[in-house]
Amino acid sequence: MRIAVVHRDRCHPIKCGTECILYCPRVRTGDETIVIGEDGKAVISEELCVGCGICVKKCPFEALDIVTLPEELDNPTHRYGTNGFALYGLPIPVEGKVTGILGANGIGKSTAVKILCGQLVPNVGNPSGESDWDEILKQYTGTELYDYLQQVSKSSVKPALKPQYIDYIPKVFKGTVSELLTSTDERGMLDHYIRELRLESILDRPIGNLSGGELQRIAIAACLSREADFYFLDEITPFLDIYQRMTAAKLIRELAETHPVVIVEHDLAILDMLADTVHVAYGKPSVFGIITRPKGVRIGINQYLEGFLPEENVRFRDYAVTFETRAHMRDVVRQTLIAFPEMEKKYGDIFSLTIAAGEIRAGEVLGLVGANGIGKSTFAKLLAGVEKPDHGEMDKEVKIAYKPQYVKGDSSMSVEFLLRQACRTFDSSYYQHEIIEPLSLNPILQSSVDQLSGGELQRVAIALCLSQDADLYILDEPSAHLDVEQRVKLARVLRRHAEGKEAGIIVIDHDIYLIDMISERMLVFDGTPGVTGSAYGPYDMKDGMNHFLKELEITFRRDKSGRPRINKPESYLDREQRAKGEYYYA
Ligand code: SF4
Structure with missing residues (x-):
């Protein structure tokens, strides 16, 4: 079974001269295998296509995909029209359980959830796009999902959703935190959630005046407060520190004792702690996605990391993600890049930060961990010379490139234009092989920045930071909105960049698995958020993890x-x- 997918946002027939049509062997023999449709984009006939793949190689914008799928797959659960993304299978919400979905971005997780919520009626691959519940129910007869879908077909399922991109919330709601939360208080649990998620101090603030971490906690509280038949939370961890992640996980587990909960999460330590079962979603992002049957959470995550699904007999990745069981031992000798003295910085009576003396080495990636509001960004500013310490002084000025925690995509420029502006070596093979390819930026080079998804925007922001000529690169929460695959690639990109440029890289992140994969040493912050902070280290990985986790x-x-x-x-x-x-x- 073969499917042809045209990524309409990347298909620009006027710019490319329709090379797909010119070189398609079927078109050359007179068939209309590829034509330009009414909307000016390529349309490929899956019946006529022989799957040679020439059009895919010829397209300069990576706008086409031709994929052969296993014959045993039934009709898709849903297909977004002719040459659109195809989803196979659905997750199964279970009463009293947290069901996780683990898979790459763009693999159909949100589509599956829209179907389960009744927001999208699946069309079982019908090319006309028309949906027929009788046909859908026939496809699911005898499965665990039949009863659930029957309820969805009668519109008798009430869902509560926590969206992936919380920055949309201020665009649709203009009141205060208290007004928003009160409007969702249908279970009488709001006070409990406000207390546990520490929202008391921001209740009177306007929604448009909040940080990402505050918005994330409000979105979680609002979703859990609703009375619903089915709860879906799409990524709870972005912008939350490890303490907040664990609190959110605890509250979701409480809710799951009485309600079905489905969660998408890329922080595997949290997913592992939170979910009872996981469905692995694999395939090719934006082309097709297959959702497996439920697996035990330990087995599902391990199979996902291994890249091999024994029950399905599918290898979906050619390498396994592994973790070091002993603290990382590096036998390379590194030169000191920057030595910083003991420093202190106070902001009136509100916040004070003390930093133990240390050094950052050329060629290393230093993991930086600690709660939100504990002085990590202040430390970065002290290193960059943007802020002056009250005591202590840096011995030399270093050039710093900084990727902030919150990335804005408000430019209408193309990604390629921005990257070319930031980097004169854009066309060099080093830049193409070390930045563009591993961060999967080729397909979105022609897209305008304000059209990008959160994960795409994050990868562009990382590339922009690494494009600068600097001694020290600081990346604040680079894992936000990246899936597991992208996090693994990010770890490689940063380590190679540090070594290749003899630069120092500091990664501030709350995903323990990422910190483990990426770091050579660790700097640990502790204290009371918003009041005092102290930085210790850099430690080797064993001492750093021990210090950090002991605090936690x-x-x-x-x-x-x-x-x-x-x-x-x-x-x-x-x-x-x-x-x-x-x-x-x-
Ligand atoms: Fe033509 Fe199909 Fe070959 Fe593409 S893969 S060139 S559409 S025959």
Whole structure:
């Protein structure tokens, strides 16, 4: 079975001279295998296409995909029209359980959820796009989903959704936090959520005047407060620190005792702690997605990291994601890039930060961890010379490139234009192989920045930061909106960039797995958010993780594959590891 997909946003027949049509062997023999449709974009006939792939190679904008799928697949659950994305399978919400969906961005997770919520009537691949519930129910007869879909077909399912992109909330709601939350208080649980998520101090603030972390916590509280038959939360972790992530996970687990919850999450430590089962979603982003049957959470995550699904007999990635069970040992000797003295910075009586003396080495990636509001950004400003410390002084000025935590996409320029402006070596093979390709930017080079999704915007912001000529690169939460695959690639890009440029890279992030993959050493912040902060280190990975996790009161064990998993508090292993001081690595 073959599908042809045309990415309409990337198809520009006027700019390319319709090379797909010129070189298609079927068109050359007189068939109308590829034509230009009424909207000026290519249309490929899946019946006539023989799957040679020439058009895919010839298209300069990567606008075409021809994919052969396993014969045993039924009709798609939904297809976005002729030559559109195709989704196969659906996740199964279960009463009293948290069901996770684990997969790349653009693989159909949101489409699946829209179907489960009744916002999208699936068309079972009908090319006319028409939907017929009888046909859909026939396809699902005898499956666990039949009863659920029957309710959806009668519009008797009430969903509560937490959207992926929370920055849209201020565009659709203009009141205060309190007004928004009160309007969602249908279960009488709002006070509990306000207390647990520490929202008391911002209740009177206008929604348009909040940070990403505050908006994220409000979006979670609003979703959980509603009375619904089915709860769906699309990424709860962006902009939340590890404490807030764990609180959100605890509240969702409480809710799941009585309601079905479906969650999409790319922070695997949190997904592992939160979900009972996971559906792995694999395929090719924006082309097709296949959602597997539910798997136990440990097995599902391990199979996903391995890139191989034994039950389906599918290898969907040619490498496995692995974790080091012992603290990273680097035998390279690194020169000191910047030494910073003991420093102190106070903002009136409101906030004070103290920093122990340390150094950043040329060629290393330094992980920086700690709660939000504890001085991480202030530290970056002190290094950059944007702020002066009250005590202590940097010994030399260093050029710093900074990617902020919140990335704005308000330019109508194309991605390529912006990157060419930022980097004179855009056409060099180094830039193409080390930045453009691993960050998968080729397909979006012609897109305007204000049309990008959150994940695309994040990758562009990372590329823009790395394009600058600097001694030290600081990336604040580069994992936000990136899927697991993209996080793994990001780790490689940053490590190679640090070594290749003999530069220092600081990564501020709250995803423990990413910090583990990416860092050579760690700088740890602790204190009271918004009041005091202290920075310690840089430590080697073992001491850094121990210091950080001891503060959090969390220990990790390893499963058979070596993947770290959060221990249940006060479990035998938790107590044993605490006693030995082994919070993460043996
Ligand atoms: Fe033509 Fe199909 Fe070959 Fe593309 S893959 S060139 S549409 S025959």
